[in-house]
Amino acid sequence: MKPSKLLATLAALTLALSLSFTTASQAQEADKLPNYVPVLPQVKARALAVDPQKGYLVKQVKPDVYVITDGIYQSAFVTTGKGVILFDAPESFAQHIVKAVTETTKEPIVQLVYSHAHLDHIAGAGLLVKQVPKLVIVAEEGTAAFLREKKDPRRPIPTSTFKNQHTLKLGTMTVELKKGQWHSPEGDLFVYLPQRKFLMAIDTLAAGHVPFMDFDLSTNMHAYLKVFDQLMSYDFDVLVPGHLTYLADRQDVQMSKDYALDVYKTVKRIHDGTDQMKVMSAAAQKYSWDNKFAIFRTLLDGVVAQCAAEIQGRWIDKLAAVDVFGTSHCRAALIYARWDD
Numbered sequence: 001m002k003p004s005k006l007l008a009t010l011a012a013l014t015l016a017l018s019l020s021f022t023t024a025s026q027a028q029e030a031d032k033l034p035n036y037v038p039v040l041p042q043v044k045a046r047a048l049a050v051d052p053q054k055g056y057l058v059k060q061v062k063p064d065v066y067v068i069t070d071g072i073y074q075s076a077f078v079t080t081g082k083g084v085i086l087f088d089a090p091e092s093f094a095q096h097i098v099k100a101v102t103e104t105t106k107e108p109i110v111q112l113v114y115s116h117a118h119l120d121h122i123a124g125a126g127l128l129v130k131q132v133p134k135l136v137i138v139a140e141e142g143t144a145a146f147l148r149e150k151k152d153p154r155r156p157i158p159t160s161t162f163k164n165q166h167t168l169k170l171g172t173m174t175v176e177l178k179k180g181q182w183h184s185p186e187g188d189l190f191v192y193l194p195q196r197k198f199l200m201a202i203d204t205l206a207a208g209h210v211p212f213m214d215f216d217l218s219t220n221m222h223a224y225l226k227v228f229d230q231l232m233s234y235d236f237d238v239l240v241p242g243h244l245t246y247l248a249d250r251q252d253v254q255m256s257k258d259y260a261l262d263v264y265k266t267v268k269r270i271h272d273g274t275d276q277m278k279v280m281s282a283a284a285q286k287y288s289w290d291n292k293f294a295i296f297r298t299l300l301d302g303v304v305a306q307c308a309a310e311i312q313g314r315w316i317d318k319l320a321a322v323d324v325f326g327t328s329h330c331r332a333a334l335i336y337a338r339w340d341d
């Protein structure tokens, strides 16, 4: 064997060995992780099929209305006869957006609407304005004010703003935009196409699943608990909720509402029914009364744990991931029930 060939063989062997070591250590790490129930079969059956080689899927959901997803994030666009209006530009599939639109329609992208200021849903806009320099970017004033302050090249400052609500008309399409408060402190947006019964409300819920952590990172539980009725007040049959490989319908909104209210009522009942002095006195035996945060934490953790156990028992067969995020929901609802309610 020539020395160069020997070296190549050794290199290949080393690589193979290092790969197998990595795999073994990964398996060890995985063993330490908690167990969660698999996604429910009835939920899995609804998943949109994203080709992993392609990295994204364009799905027509209504005449002239399309959803783009990479399986984790969702955006949408409409053709109007006078150009495409795009709703959100997630960073995770930003490089595919222009291609996704051009393989669907000859109309150019002319407008982009920001649903809210969060990076994960709009930070692909920086790349998009390089490809579409005359892009009009529409946002509610609260979102726009935040982005003016951030001066973030990934999230270009909106060129067209409105306060609270605005009807956007372009070509054949009417888009009703209305500010909401369910998720981000700067404001969220209902995007509604009345001619198509199509609604977009990002970071509200996840179809077939419980909401993401802390009720979809809501910074306003009071408003979050109202969002389901607000959604239902629209005459829609397709809802783009922003995440995962699923589109939502009215039944998903109702299920998410029932779940959120159950968590809230459960944690409130347990909290109000707890003998707080008894729990804290027991904790003080261990921590002493000096360590008031430790004592208080024991009280709150106990309420959250009881709530999570009850909620899991009632929802584990109905919505996916209640064992993943149910505890965070009980905690978020407890903060609201104890300090706001």
Ligand SMILES: [Zn+2]
Residues within 6 Å of the ligand: 116, 118, 121, 183, 184, 203
């Ligand atoms: Zn968000």
